[in-house]
């Protein structure tokens with residue numbers, strides 16, 4: 001296995017990054033591009049030994065990193081952001097080759113945002129303070145102590161973006177990190193290790209191990225030296241991780257799947273509502289937050305559908321490197337098979353495909369809208385994670401809220417309405433970590449982010465991230481000469 005491969009002109013190291021060194025494994029796994037199915041390279045395939053080595057490196061580096069001043073940690077995180085900004089083009093093309101998402105979004109939106117993730121948490125760290133307060137003459141001082149090595153496990157749909165949502169706050173908080181990227185798109189995590197080293201991050205502060213979750217995951221999440229686990233991925237994996245973390249009661253943050261609704265009321269700007277609905281095909285539908293259940297008020301359903309079909313019909317599907325492409329391929333033949341299975345079962349159960357309903361060229365799935373679906377059917381209740389939306393109608397707010405809340409998930413909800421009072425009334429009743437009104441995907445890192453029910457445990461963002469990655473301590477100091485006389 002070559003230690004370095006060249007991906008669209010960019011050299012990428014295929015080995016792990018442990019304790020400031022590149023480390024190979026005896027075995028490898030194959031990484032294929034969703035664009036043409038071609039083998040990109042053989043990647044080092046870690047197991048328990050690599051997991052233990054990475055946690056040991058993170059544990060050894062922890063005392064010194066935790067003791068590093070806040071301003072120095074912030075300076076280093078800004079240096080990482082500088083490195084990301086210098087390499088936006090390289091990161092963008094490697095990510096697109098590896099996971100098939102649009103090159104233009106990686107260039108203009110995602111990679112600049114990756115740099116922002118580091119800058120935001122570096123700056124937030126410097127403002128993090130609780131005012132001291134007094135109790136019967138005693139001073140209470142609350143401090144944010146770094147918790148220890150953090151294991152961060154991430155999915156393939158937005159690899160570097162989702163990894164750095166965790167890496168940046170974990171490092172800012174003074175923790176050391178073991179990052180395990182998904183096996184279907186591991187490459188940009190390796191580039192991040194290079195960037196962090198070039199920025200001067202000390203050895204062992206950031207470690208990256210690659211491999212199949214089932215082989216390396218348990219050794220990471222059950223390790224007694226790991227003090228935090230943050231996971232983004234599917235519900236079944238989250239259950240396994242929670243079971244494994246239980247041995248040491250390691251605190252967990254879980255960002256999981258969704259089946260979010262888009263509620264379109266008759267008083268909405270229908271063109272805006274249609275734009276919001278079509279946006280749900282972004283990243284070929286492989287977005288946890290996607291509002292895949294479109295709920296439309298009966299009186300405007302026909303007109304909404306007519307405009308939706310016209311707009312979705314104009315979408316260009318194909319090579320994600322082309323500027324004109326709106327929807328690229330899905331990540332893996334297995335994912336494509338899974339999506340097609342959901343659609344075939346829905347059609348067999350009586351659903352009607354308004355558009356799509358079948359595979360497209362190569363590894364693409366045709367943007368699909370299914371109607372005549374029952375609320376308790378699989379297609380309405382389960383996350384597909386592909387370009388497949390369902391359309392149902394409702395009569396009035398009561399039914400809208402009932403349908404919107406009637407799944408096991410609670411990640412997000414989007415409302416299209418021209419009535420601010422209705423937005424407030426309905427929004428307050430929705431079970432969701434984020435509610436968007438007449439907009440979608442606006443995500444400020446200051447805001448709490450996470451899901452309710454099976455969509456997750458905990459919230460990250462701003463101070464909530466530091467709450468998670470730190471051990472909060474209250475130090476109570478008596479006034480000089482004070483004696484407790486009972």
Ligand code: NAD
Pocket residue numbers: 153154155156157162180181182183211212213214216217218221232233234235236237238240241255256257258287288289383385411451455456
């Ligand atoms: P997945 O659960 O299959 O894998 C996620 C990660 O977990 C991968 O790195 C994988 O290797 C690892 N893993 C697998 N088994 C493991 C184990 N036993 N122990 C430790 N790690 C293990 O998820 P996926 O298919 O990569 O991602 C898609 C899912 O992620 C969808 O459900 C989607 O909704 C969710 N997601 C959620 C958010 C969010 O913020 N809520 C964001 C993006 C994706």
